[in-house]
Amino acid sequence: MKQILKLKLVFKDRVGIIADISSLLAQNGININTMEVKRENRRTNIFFEVASGEKSPEKTSLIRILNQIPDLQNITFMEILPHEARENSFKVVLDNMSDGVIAIDQKGNITILNSMARKTLDAKGKNLIGKPLTNMLLPDYHLLKCLAGEEISNQKKSFNTPNGRFQYFTTQKPIRDFSGNIVGAVEIAKDMQEIKKLARSISDPTQITFGDVIGEHPALKQAISFAQKIAGTDSIISLRGESGTGKELFAKAIHQASNRGGNFVPINCAALPESLLESELFGYAGGAFTGAQKHGKPGLFEQAADGTIFLDEIGDLPLGPQAKLLRAIQDKLVRRIGGSKEIPITARVITATNRSLEQMVEQKEFRQDLYYRINVLPIHIPPLRERREDIPLLAEHFLFQLTSRLNRPARELTKQAMFKLKNHDWPGNVRELKNVIERAAILGEAGPVAAENILFSFELATPNRRLGNSLPQTTKQEANLKQMLAEYEKAILTQILKRKTSIRTAATNLGISHTTLLNKIKKHGL
């Protein structure tokens, strides 16, 4: 029976090994199918495959033959040779591409046809490798012209396939060897629908996915994986977390992952007066009140249709609208103000708040029954100060976002700038970090973003800081006592360091130890 054997031989490095192997095997009537040589550490590794003919070599007889070659140190039989492993991984890469790839050799015979090309051309299961390109039904055979040096880039084309009309951008180029000789040609076809989808997702900022939620902290990752798990259900989700922690970002990502057909419709319950809230949420019938539109107006529940309604700051919803919201959620029906028709609700409800609803229930500011309705699946988003390790990731992300938006070259943050960011308390959470980074990037020159351009809101409030009797002019809204003291301390240290005395003298003057002063200098990124 015909047999294929794959081997690895290890030799002490010397000249003439390959000649020895070839002539010895030929003398014994054994054919070499493939051979690969690799030299390393004064050893020569030879990988090869032999196909035995009539005189099929047994493993033992092959070993006996090979053992005659001088300097052979080791023989191993292999399942797969290195070049086969490389080809397999190359094939996996090609087959996982969303573009169709066809390659031909010098004679115009097909050498590569990846999964996407097979699918589009309805060639699955057909063995076309090695066959002429002209055997395939294609809109044209321009690829053959690439063998004469022609090439095209991103040309729009379309043709009818058994699966419908396929519109694509094609790029076709000759393949050249190291000396520049044409040894084949390759075509890459990009599906136009995929390109359109990609363009939409880049240009449409509302298309937020979980990939846009940056952070590696376990608590954040847990929140993301829980949100991903429940995104596809119809249940009400309650997002809990301080202001600026990313609740709206999560809501949008959940909506995107839910694959719901309708829109994402947000409403900030704190931003509207009570009189307007109900008409916004539930809409009104024609002539419901003076000034109303003649034909009435659909509310946000109706507008969201099969999508998602995001009730932001639900803790700020007054008690009146709370009762109506509860009824709507319970009955899955809304009635426009002044109307009689009941309209079914198909939208998914996501709520968010930074307030303690539990405390509000206790103080009778929030209805207990509504609380239980909306708090079925709570997701807690941790504040930034509890996940400081995410600060560098987020800072780089916002810097990259800004520079790409402004069409500027990518930038990085200096070590000192990063240090300053990591040591801030972040009362405003991720939103504050985003603002700080954008401000720093705009303020500074080109090149890395420096620490002196990292300005927190309390620093902005005191542009004319002076030492002496005047305290920093930060007001209560802008910073807490801790921040004000930190700022005052920093101002004193900056002033003292400017005098260029030694750290030790400065420490003595300040009445603190040398190490305490060093720690403080480090803390303030001075």
Ligand SMILES: Nc1ncnc2c1ncn2[C@@H]1O[C@H](COP(=O)(O)OP(=O)(O)OP(=O)(O)O)[C@@H](O)[C@H]1O
């Ligand atoms: N993990 C994150 N990754 C990337 N960007 C984030 C993240 N968290 C928040 N952001 C960004 O920070 C800003 C504030 O986030 P968002 O508006 O979602 O917060 P919020 O919790 O809804 O705030 P509020 O309670 O004030 O309504 C947005 O620009 C958002 O894109």
